[in-house]
Amino acid sequence: MQKIFDEVSSLDKKCYDKFSLSEDLLMEHAALALKCEVNNKIKSYNSTILIVCGVGNNGADGLALARLLQDEYLNIIVYTPFEVKSKMAKLQLERLKLLGVNTTNSLRKVFDIDCVVDSLFGSGLNKPLKKEAIDILEKINSIEAYKIACDIPSGVDNNGEIKNSAFKADVTVTMGALKTSLLTDGAKEFTGIIKKANLGLSSSCYENQTDMYLLEQKDLKLPFRDNINTHKGNYGHACVVIGCKKGAGVIASSAAFSFGAGLVTAIVHEELQLPYYIMQSHNLPSNVTAIALGMGLGLYDKNELKKILNTNVAKVIDADLFYEKLLLDYLNQEIVLTPHPKEFCSLLKLTKLADIDIDTLQSNRFKYVKLFCKKYPKVTLLLKGANVIISQNNKVYVNCLGTSALSKGGSGDVLSGLIVALLAQGYSFLQSAINASLAHTLAAKNFKSNNYALNPEDLIEGIKNL
Ligand SMILES: NC(=O)C1=CN([C@@H]2O[C@H](COP(=O)(O)OP(=O)(O)OC[C@H]3O[C@@H](n4cnc5c(N)ncnc54)[C@H](OP(=O)(O)O)[C@@H]3O)[C@@H](O)[C@H]2O)[C@@H](O)CC1
């Protein structure tokens, strides 16, 4: 797990004030981290590296990189389209000049470039891009080369929103600490792999306390069975309520069984053709330990719903239930909710927290998740998206491991099944949401066939083999 921050300027300030590290020193480390990234990828001396430098300190990082790379590659183009403004950018430019390195303010030749480093705008991007900047970004995006963004892809602002255009990176080397702006759904299209640069201090010294964390593959804890003398009753009884669209509940039931629930019962109105290992019942069995409800629900008798919701066991709620007012009666208790953005907008409206459209939510995912969890601190909220956000009370966890292979009907049902399996086995609400989400995304990531082809069975198969 890595810490995430909304802003890092206070962390930089701590470096100056508490550890007596100068801005120049921090910047030298930023440039060194960029150099490592270039060197790791570009091995041949006969290569051309294009460094695009803006007017502020992001540009200064690029100028410092140009100095560090001298003599390492045959051709280093230092492109400074605008006159540099910041004190550090001027200093770095002066250092380059003293070395006899030329810069250029026009970019004619954009072929035979092996690597592009984007140091146009960083955390100082504070207004919409003008046409000149958009043209530059489009031009460098069109270059077929390895693309490195310095700190943040130019065009992505501090809220993670995309100004009119943005640099599309293969890798973003972000300076000092991870920022929320890199972890929005919108930014995911542009960041590529995110790597954190050490600015001269270990993370434990550079970073402060935070309530936000990035989940990593190594955080996954699978429900391995450590005890030997066990029976199925030790692993809980998960029940999945089958609604009008029956497939959803069937998928969730299969996923629950594959993720370790000792018993799985589908709660049905009529007998269904189900895998032989899934039991069927009209009523909740007395030994139920967790319930999944909502997926494919459609129209369902309100009294029956209330009876299920009133049952005193752990629950994961999905899909159609986020449009039901009666859910409001259950938000002051421990429960897992797994809405996608449209469903979360409905939930925000039902709870009178906000009446917003999906675009507004997507531009402010962290804000609305925090708002909701502040009002309902017992709820574990999992907001689906390109980057999944999981939150309980004031803690926020982001899972960026998802891929577009998961953008399919049925993926969410698998996730509900995984969560109910862990709840049934006695894991906490937060641990169930986190580990189910990690297993879900990692199984998709490991999928070897074409990324458009993943189906729920593949996903469940992948989860068995994590
Ligand atoms: N602090 C540290 O210790 C370290 C900092 N580091 C590095 O510093 C970076 C932050 O630097 P920064 O604050 O200078 O901001 P940056 O993004 O370079 O540009 C700001 C300039 O751009 C301008 N501008 C803004 N929007 C614009 C637009 N749409 N169109 C045109 N112009 C626009 C803006 O204009 P102004 O607001 O002045 O009008 C201003 O002149 C950070 O990302 C990291 O890479 C690392 O070295 C590690 C150590």
Ligand SMILES: [K+]
């Ligand atoms: K940048």
